[in-house]
Amino acid sequence: xxxxxxxxxxxxxxxAETVTLSCTYDTSExxxxxxxxxxxxxxxxxxVIRQEAYKQxxxxxxxxxxxxxxxxxxxxxxxxxxxxxxxxxYFCAFMKPHxxxxxxxxxxxxxxxxxxxxP
Amino acid sequence: ETGVTQTPRHLVMGMxxxxxLKCEQHLGHNAMYWYKQSAKKPLELMFVYNFKxxxxxxxxxxxxxxxxxxxxxxxxxxxTLQPEDSALYLCASSPRSTGNTEAFFGQGTRLTVV
Numbered sequence: 670x671x672x673x674x675x676x677x678x679x680x681x682x683x684x685a686e687t688v689t690l691s692c693t694y695d696t697s698e699x700x701x702x703x704x705x706x707x708x709x710x711x712x713x714x715x716x717v718i719r720q721e722a723y724k725q726x727x728x729x730x731x732x733x734x735x736x737x738x739x740x741x742x743x744x745x746x747x748x749x750x751x752x753x754x755x756x757x758x759y760f761c762a763f764m765k766p767h768x769x770x771x772x773x774x775x776x777x778x779x780x781x782x783x784x785x786x787x788p
Numbered sequence: 789e790t791g792v793t794q795t796p797r798h799l800v801m802g803m804x805x806x807x808x809l810k811c812e813q814h815l816g817h818n819a820m821y822w823y824k825q826s827a828k829k830p831l832e833l834m835f836v837y838n839f840k841x842x843x844x845x846x847x848x849x850x851x852x853x854x855x856x857x858x859x860x861x862x863x864x865x866x867x868t869l870q871p872e873d874s875a876l877y878l879c880a881s882s883p884r885s886t887g888n889t890e891a892f893f894g895q896g897t898r899l900t901v902v
Contacts, residue, residue: 673830706893712876714893760831775821775844776891778831 671696675779682751690746690782692761702764703744709757751786791815794894809864809897811879818884820862825876869901
């Protein structure tokens, strides 16, 4: 069974600084997808970034980038130039490919990391 | 705003009550999902609907009964719940249940069972 572990329940960072959130996962699949979701106090889950396991290049979306280490089963999220609006819960999620019974709504989530950006 | 709307935002119900949660999307998506988010636990997938057909039920107790009358609407009917069912219930939708496309989430219904 797949599992997703986020070992940092809470983190804080100063505005404009850089912070890295950790995520590890366990799977026997070779092809899969990984996601980082953000859940602000409004409770809406918002996709931040995604990575296809078959792609070696790390995904990047503006100030957000990942460090995907497939062999180590590690998928960390780096937030550069942190902004107050980045304050939220961040969830790492795993999705199996459809060929293995997965779907993009059928996600396995970690417990989340609460990030606070301080002015 | 992701285009997925859930009502009500908050709900308090007694253990003998019957209530329903509603989810609506006008994104043209064909797959819809119910998730449960409890404190200090990972989000748990409850049900998956694809083209109005239920394709997954993750061992959810029968006191939770989903209904998907069309691809735009999804309900979760609640009956004789327990206090441990108190949680945030999130609805999501995606273009289809296959392939690598994004799932869009609603803002959830905060349910308290008293």
